[in-house]
Amino acid sequence: MADRKAMVISFAVPVAIASFMGLVTGNMNDQRPPQKLPVLVADLDGSPVAKAVLERLRQSETVAPRTVTVEQARSEVRSGKASLAVVLPAGFGSAATEAMMGGAKPTVPLLTDPSKSIEAQAVRGTLTQAIMQAVAQSASEGRSNPDSAEPRGDLAFEAKVEPQSAPASDRWSGVAHAFAGMAVQGLLFWSIESAMTIMRERRLGIWKRLRGAPVSSGTLVIGRLVSSAICALTILSVVFGSGALIFHIRVNGSLLGFATIAVAAAIMASAFGLFVAALGKTEQQSRGLATLAVLTMSMLGGAWFPSFLMPDWIQKMSLAIPVRWAVDGFDAMTWRGGSFTAAVPSSLMLMGFAAVFAAVALRRFQYEVVA
């Protein structure tokens, strides 16, 4: 009972974790309408049939279609923004209508995200229904001769599934994601230890001696930042190295991109440790609060469960959490096989978070009470 904050955290942590689990796994009795799944449509045909397909998708209660170019479709599916994109090729409308009456079936590419197979299946079902209804409508309107052949009963098109990930894997790697998530969480727990070291130095008077030495606050902060980041990089190396050895996790994308994200994540974690040390008063209190913060960020940022499993509002909120950017970045460079360009947004955001944490820490250290 002596440490009330620790007591509060003992209650707060289980409640927070249980609440999160409940949000992710969902409520079976939830009567609210399910949120619509995004589907991208690249219409290269422009025929009335294609337009009808799009209209039927818009009227659907399960999907939310959006018209894009083919390049956009590939990019957004590869980056995880949508689970499925359909490319209606030029001439699709007429070819599908003829196929309905026995002609050759046109090929319709379906661009899928291997990490969202369940979601993609659901979208594909609705898409197929919309296409068949539009084609059937077109076919029945075009039948002027009552003696012409009956429409075929199967699909009027051939779906060609094209997974948008690295060639080496055609399905999502849960292992790679798990290692990425736990590596990032490990970094943040290291940052707590780093913060405790600084606070212990403050308690032991070492910080006072350092402040009396001819070195600036900036030098002290940067020194801490760099040394802690080196340790954080070591953690990342060991975790991913273990993943590579045991589970054959590979950087299927850009190695330079992976390294860039790793450095940015290490610096962010190091700066977070400084931030905790600058704001904290005692080690005991700070450790508890920081642990709660790390667990919350890990949960909401996709370190435990992939962010696409979470409700839409959590996915949006998680963009304000550095864990989300780190995990997404590592995913992009491992099983998604992204290029260096795909690493840039995550790296920049992580450095941005680092800058904010370090700026707050520097300001607090400059004006802190020493005696």
Added chain:
Amino acid sequence: MLRVSGLRKVYGASVAVDDASFAVERGEFFGLLGPNGAGKTTTISMVVGAQDPDRGVVELDGTPVSIHSHDVKRRIGYVPQELALYEEIDARENLRFFGALYGLFGSTLTHRSAYVLEVTGLTDRARTPVATYSGGMKRRLNIAIALLHQPDLLVLDEPTVGVDPQSRNAIFDCLDNLRELGTTLLYTTHYMEEVERLCTRVAVMDHGRVIACDTMAGLNRLLPARNRVTLEVEPEGPRPPIGRADWDGDSLHVEVQDLQAELPTLLATLRDAGVRYRGIRSHRTSLEEVFLHLTGRQLRD
């Protein structure tokens, strides 16, 4: 050499240091005496540039000392009140780390490390983790680190707290050696006996203010009397009233300024009154009594 003028430092609603002023001459062993909470440590933190005052100035040979004045800080050695050491590593590694902060590397650092370890008597334990040291040894290493860069001014904040008498004497001997070598020392303590043994001049602090600053002799002159004489008299005998003397059972207490001149007169007066005494003792007034006279409180209240 060191001039502290009108220092003021406020923490929230609490005034830790209030218009503190004193000066330390080159080669002097200067004491800053006061009870816990008097503002000594806060004053010291501003003297060494660990934090800036809200008002006032600290100057070392005319150059202001602040958190940004790195050149001046290189001339100051600071021994914090806490044992500011990395206990997981040994003395040499501690010296290497802290020496680097003052620009010491390579052979210079090696030589200086050997010297300060020798001066503080830690050469034989240089490669042992600090965690295995006794309290006295840790205190000496604390001092060694501050000596590494050959400071002109050594500032020590209660360097003997928690130290056994033997180690304390070893520290005193070390500091005496430094004084003889020409180092200027600023020493804070709440132990009267340390100031009386070591310091040539003393500033007395209380509630954030310097209430007196003088040599030991000068501070003693603040008291109405320099000597307290106590006579033990025969149990069965007269107890005549005598001047400023106080009777306490079989003891007579009297304060005199000049023993040589006043004591014979006192003894003659007692003899004429028929008082027979069995013993006589006297002691010079101490800084404790000076502090009591100045503040109305004991130093350890």
